[in-house]
Amino acid sequence: MSSNTKLTKTLARFQARIEVGDFYEAHQTLRTIANRYVRSKHYGDAIDLIVEGVQAFLSAKQGGSATDLIFYLLEVYDTAEVQVSDVSVARLVPLLANLDPEEPNLKDVVTGMNNWTIKFGPCKYGDPYLHSVIGSKLAVGGYVYEAERYFVLGTNDSVDKYVSLLWEWFLQAGDKKAVGEFFARPVFNYLFIGNIQNAYAVKDKFLKKFIDWSSVQCEKVDKNGFEMWYFEDYADLNFLQLLILTCQTKNADLFKNLKSHYSGSIDQYSSQLEYLGQEFFGMKIQKPVNFMQDIMSGLLGGK
Amino acid sequence: MSTPEKDFINKFVALATLQHSGLPSDTKKPLQDVTNLGVALPALRYKYNHKRVKR
Numbered sequence: 389m390s391s392n393t394k395l396t397k398t399l400a401r402f403q404a405r406i407e408v409g410d411f412y413e414a415h416q417t418l419r420t421i422a423n424r425y426v427r428s429k430h431y432g433d434a435i436d437l438i439v440e441g442v443q444a445f446l447s448a449k450q451g452g453s454a455t456d457l458i459f460y461l462l463e464v465y466d467t468a469e470v471q472v473s474d475v476s477v478a479r480l481v482p483l484l485a486n487l488d489p490e491e492p493n494l495k496d497v498v499t500g501m502n503n504w505t506i507k508f509g510p511c512k513y514g515d516p517y518l519h520s521v522i523g524s525k526l527a528v529g530g531y532v533y534e535a536e537r538y539f540v541l542g543t544n545d546s547v548d549k550y551v552s553l554l555w556e557w558f559l560q561a562g563d564k565k566a567v568g569e570f571f572a573r574p575v576f577n578y579l580f581i582g583n584i585q586n587a588y589a590v591k592d593k594f595l596k597k598f599i600d601w602s603s604v605q606c607e608k609v610d611k612n613g614f615e616m617w618y619f620e621d622y623a624d625l626n627f628l629q630l631l632i633l634t635c636q637t638k639n640a641d642l643f644k645n646l647k648s649h650y651s652g653s654i655d656q657y658s659s660q661l662e663y664l665g666q667e668f669f670g671m672k673i674q675k676p677v678n679f680m681q682d683i684m685s686g687l688l689g690g691k
Numbered sequence: 692m693s694t695p696e697k698d699f700i701n702k703f704v705a706l707a708t709l710q711h712s713g714l715p716s717d718t719k720k721p722l723q724d725v726t727n728l729g730v731a732l733p734a735l736r737y738k739y740n741h742k743r744v745k746r
Contacts, residue, residue, distance in 0.1 A: 513722070528741060533734065560739060560740060583719045642703070664729075
């Protein structure tokens with residue numbers, strides 16, 4: 389009997405148990421047989437079997453068994469040293485998509501998946517495509533800060549999802565004056581990772597929502613291909629738009645000029661701006677000076 | 692264009708857009724090259740309730 393026919397038979401037996409509600413038996417059988425495949429290094433068969441098993445448990449609303457098998461799948465990925473590719477990532481996506489966002493170990497599942505892409509893929513923080521799926525799931529589950537982080541490191545369509553999440557959050561806050569606190573997040577997050585394109589995308593999408601919704605006093609500024617909205621009552625929104633342009637120029641004088649014009653109203657951003665100063669303008673972060681240590685090392689001829 | 696901030700913005704934008712040595716506006720560091728996420732932003736004062744979202 390070929391391994392494929394065996395696999396089909398095992399799956400049929402497994403499905404039959406699920407149908408009669410014998411979840412424990414089904415789970416055990418599947419694990420035993422998958423183990424056998426792993427020990428004989430038939431990783432492909434083990435992976436196919438486990439994936440089918442997860443799907444069946446998810447359809448039967450057995451989240452506990454499903455997530456247990458997802459962890460098992462990741463173990464097999466690790467043992468088999470499965471590399472990050474369209475295929476190996478795409479296999480995880482429907483499993484994640486069908487997972488109940490209220491599943492208690494949702495965060496562990498996504499961390500497990502992401503850690504595999506870190507270990508076997510080219511990106512230090514994991515696979516962008518997987519991030520976009522993870523971000524959406526975490527957002528639905530209410531894990532906003534975690535979702536935000538994955539969206540920032542996601543694909544192009546993560547931008548829209550990130551903006552929607554922030555917008556919903558802003559509406560819930562019910563504090564119109566706080567719009568800058570929400571807008572500042574994606575602007576800084578994208579600038580931090582050198583993604584000017586997405587910083588601009590967020591500027592257009594988020595501010596358009598705000599203008600349409602609030603009938604706020606504003607005016608378009610359009611010069612040499614750069615467009616921004618001037619808000620009469622929201623200096624922070626003006627500052628943040630100018631900040632993107634300034635990072636783009638990489639001109640330290642403009643950066644200092646911008647900061648000094650808005651000094652006072654941007655105190656809360658001092659560590660963010662210090663970081664951007666270093667990244668875009670080559671400005672060294674100043675360490676607090678310790679005079680005593682300087683004198684001592686001077687006396688001792690050190691530097 | 693009357694307020695001091697508006698004047699500043701007009702002049703600043705004019706000056707900043709004259710620079711041709713900067714980065715194009717579609718600059719995007721590939722995520723393979725991202726080794727640092729910058730500064731962790733402080734949490735917002737506002738709670739987010741995912742159960743209130745209409746889907």
